Amino acid sequence: QLQLQESGPRLVKPSETLSLTCSVSGGSINTMAYFWGWIRQPPGKGLEWIGNIYQSGITNYNPSLKSRVTISADTSRNEFSLKLTSVTAADTAMYYCARRGLTGYDPFDIWGQGTMVTVSS
Amino acid sequence: SYVLTQPPSVSVAPGQTARITCGGNNIGSKTVHWYQQKPGQAPVLVVYGNSDRPSGIPERFSGSDSGNTATLTISRVEAGDEADYYCQVWDSGSDRFGGGTKLTVL
Numbered sequence: 001q002l003q004l005q006e007s008g009p010r011l012v013k014p015s016e017t018l019s020l021t022c023s024v025s026g027g028s029i030n031t032m033a034y035f036w037g038w039i040r041q042p043p044g045k046g047l048e049w050i051g052n053i054y055q056s057g058i059t060n061y062n063p064s065l066k067s068r069v070t071i072s073a074d075t076s077r078n079e080f081s082l083k084l085t086s087v088t089a090a091d092t093a094m095y096y097c098a099r100r101g102l103t104g105y106d107p108f109d110i111w112g113q114g115t116m117v118t119v120s121s
Numbered sequence: 122s123y124v125l126t127q128p129p130s131v132s133v134a135p136g137q138t139a140r141i142t143c144g145g146n147n148i149g150s151k152t153v154h155w156y157q158q159k160p161g162q163a164p165v166l167v168v169y170g171n172s173d174r175p176s177g178i179p180e181r182f183s184g185s186d187s188g189n190t191a192t193l194t195i196s197r198v199e200a201g202d203e204a205d206y207y208c209q210v211w212d213s214g215s216d217r218f219g220g221g222t223k224l225t226v227l
Contacts (some may be wrong), residue, residue, distance in 0.1 A: 037216070047156075047164065047207055049216040060214050063122070086152040096163055104211035107154035114163050 002027040004097050004112035009052045012091075012119050018084040022097030022112060023077075030055050030075040035100040037072060037108060040093040048093075052100060053080055087119045122211040125219035132225040134196050141222045143191040143208030151210045153191040155184055158221075159204045167206075168193060201227050 008020035022036070029036055037052040051061035053071045061069050070099070073080040084091060094116050098108040133139040141146040143153060153171050156164035166175050168184040171191070181196045195202055203226045208219040 039218075046221040047209075047218040049218060052216070062215060086173070100216070105152040105170060106210065107166050108156075108164075108216075109166050109175065111163040111165070 001098065002110050004099065004110060004114045006095060006097050006115040008117070010115070010117060011121050012043065012087055012117060013117055013120060014088055015086055016089050018082070018091060018117055018119070019039045020082045020095055020097075020115065020117070021079050022081070023079045025078070027072060028075075029078055029080060036080045037098050037100050037101060039096045039098060039108070039111075040091075041088075041096070041114075042093040050082065050084075050095075054102075057084060089119050091117070093117060122215070123210070123217050125208055125209060125210065125217055127206075127219040127222045128224045129220070130225060132227055133195075134227045135198055135200060136225045137198055139195040139198050139202070139224055141195075141206050143193070143219050144189055145191070145210065146189060148189055148191050148210065149184075149187045151212065153184065153186050155182075155193045156207045156209065157202075157204045158207065163184040164207065172213065193222070198224075199227055202226060 003025045005023045012018045029074045035052040038050040053059045068085045070083045078081045094114045096114045098112040100108045139205040155168040157167045158164040167182045172184045183194045205221045207221045
């Protein structure tokens, strides 16, 4: 059974870079069948899509975050990563990684448990 | 950008039917997915492709999509259905979520 697990620092200072990794077990990210995505949720608020990556390295990002976001994949380690630069308190959130089908008709069908990241000095 | 509008809250008595709406411009032409999120947990897919259910999701959960409104319908509501529900579509290369609806079971 496919499982996703987020990891990374729980506390990041303002203006620094948030870095998270999603480790995938029970299946390979090196597949032509899926995108791998990041979604976040500020405390008490709704879900916000950050971006997706395909196994070939093709990415697409939320336009509102695009200038600060990089998503990459390491197929040899079966994981993909998120970097968000120049963070502020507004980036404090639960960060989820998830699997998504390839087409616009496909949902995020498997999610990690999430990791809470706080931006504070 | 494409905006999805959900009511902040919906309340229903046990055994009744809950309907949670998701408004968007011509959303009937898009494919809508619905997620359930209980406190302290990750979202779980409950309806995809407008009206299909993943394995393990009760038949009480159903979806429809027409015009400018998509609807998640939960029949015979149980206490365990109390959660936040989010709609999601793909539009112009971006995934978009509605603001979420808190379902309260009275």
